[in-house]
Amino acid sequence: MATAAARPASRAKGLETAERVRKAALRRFAQAGYAAVSMREIATDVGVRPGALYNHFPTKQDILKDLMLTHMAELLGAWAALENSSSMDPLERFVRFHIRYHLERADEVFISYMELRNLEPDNFETVETERRRYEAVLTSILEDGLADGRYAVDDPKVATRAIIAMLTGIPTWYREGGGLSEKEVEDLYLTMVQKAVAPGSKPSRTETG
Amino acid sequence: MATAAARPASRAKGLETAERVRKAALRRFAQAGYAAVSMREIATDVGVRPGALYNHFPTKQDILKDLMLTHMAELLGAWAALENSSSMDPLERFVRFHIRYHLERADEVFISYMELRNLEPDNFETVETERRRYEAVLTSILEDGLADGRYAVDDPKVATRAIIAMLTGIPTWYREGGGLSEKEVEDLYLTMVQKAVAPGSKPSRTETG
DNA sequence: AGCTAATAAATGAACGTTCATTCATTTTCA
DNA sequence: TGAAAATGAATGAACGTTCATTTATTAGCT
Structure with missing residues (x-):
């Protein structure tokens, strides 16, 4: 098999979440501005607890x-x-x-x-x-x-x-x-x-x- | 070179401060964005403690x-x-x-x-x-x-x-x-x-x- | 296919910090 | 003397981020 970087099609959950984070942040940042958006708001949109965001973005x-x-x-x-x-x-x-x-x-x-x-x-x-x-x-x-x-x-x-x-x-x-x-x-x-x-x-x- | 120039009748101190608040906020808001600027930063620019700002703006x-x-x-x-x-x-x-x-x-x-x-x-x-x-x-x-x-x-x-x-x-x-x-x-x-x-x-x- | 170790993701709670704002007290000054 | 202005300290809330732990998911092996 190739390296772990390439993910099998079944292992898509993590990427899905990261993508949802991107989408939610995009919408929020555009609407209220970066500084006015909290990680808690993004987490709520994604349907996850704030700490979980840090599994996807540092x-x-x-x-x-x-x-x-x-x-x-x-x-x-x-x-x-x-x-x-x-x-x-x-x-x-x-x-x-x-x-x-x-x-x-x-x-x-x-x-x-x-x-x-x-x-x-x-x-x-x-x-x-x-x-x-x-x-x-x-x-x-x-x-x-x-x-x-x-x-x-x-x-x-x-x-x-x-x-x-x-x-x-x-x-x-x-x-x-x-x-x-x-x-x-x-x-x-x-x-x-x-x-x-x-x-x-x-x-x-x-x-x- | 100490004070800013002309204070007309020295009755204008309050207005002067309010004006300095406006100027400081203007510069800061333009540079960093409203949400990213704190009242403490504005107060520092004006040369005053944060609470004093509330004598001029609610x-x-x-x-x-x-x-x-x-x-x-x-x-x-x-x-x-x-x-x-x-x-x-x-x-x-x-x-x-x-x-x-x-x-x-x-x-x-x-x-x-x-x-x-x-x-x-x-x-x-x-x-x-x-x-x-x-x-x-x-x-x-x-x-x-x-x-x-x-x-x-x-x-x-x-x-x-x-x-x-x-x-x-x-x-x-x-x-x-x-x-x-x-x-x-x-x-x-x-x-x-x-x-x-x-x-x-x-x-x-x-x-x- | 089923089991197991490993890994990734999510949780829940907490960390220290900073925030806007309030207020009793003191200073300034006409 | 009196009012406006500034102080210093405090408020509770919200912030980004951390972390030990639990829960999902997958790869390797039989």
Whole structure:
């Protein structure tokens, strides 16, 4: 047999509990904030006594770390899986991906920029590095379009931050069944982003193209 | 160099302390989050014993409430003072005002949307109402431009949220002496906003109306 | 399959610490 | 003299975490 690290399918109880801890902590952290959530509350959600949590995570900090590192890795992984799989325009692909992903994983996203300050320096640095890698994706798309004249932005890095802030704000107000479908939101934002980076002389009253 | 400068009639000692409490709490809340800050820490910053804080604020909650309600009132007040005082284009005036104000009051702004969930329902509702009033300012500007064809946005309320999210993200990355002046940031963002709402390149729907 | 040793998970109770808040007393100062 | 402000000590509650013990679950052996 292989080492003990690989678990037989029947030995799933422990992993199940660890996963339930993650889920409960995720929900609670997103709702009340890391510092305002007690291990006792998480334990209650999981249906276990507080001490039992320490069979799965060494400290409360490690739960937060796990959630944030996992989220960043999955975000980059999800993009990597999509990056070369479509013939869609890269900017459109990125905008639609970002909106979709951030609406699907609202809690993870919320925690990952809300609880940064509660991370120990090492883990903070790791998350920041990944975040910069993600931003670099969009910057690179803008630079490509800039090089062949499809886009016109004065500063691709500033434009990247502006666009990502704009898109990341969506989950703070969008609610399902609120009159706009997810697709409609994607289209609205895509249009604004495309116009914001499009060449087109000075705004105000110049004619199009 | 001992005391802080001018105490007018020395009758103002109590008010001075209350103000020092506000300042200390503001800084601490912005840095560590409301739930992670103790009354003891605030008292230490102020130079007083914890119990003394209760001569100025009935509870820790009330300090947060005071900070957030004051901030929203001052934000709307600052805009009101500027609204009709310039011949600048309304959209430009709003964008420049928002960026400037949010860079000047980074801590207040940060707290006001980061600690919303720590507010009691009544105070939360008050802050939300003020926030909606502030958003309505921009929405109204966009609707005016939409009516006479200067702008073209599919949904002024969505565009409002998009623009405000974009602008409010600036303090998370902008640092003085980081290669860009505040004026340059204003100009870069203004250009993107103007292009995003300008009529022109991307027809996506029938006209509203 | 059944038994057994080993291991993993959960319990229940406790640890010391820190928390927001209270209050009688003292200090400050107009 | 009187009121506001600050002190110093105390309150009970809640916190993260530990640990000896019990309970579940599994691997190795026959």
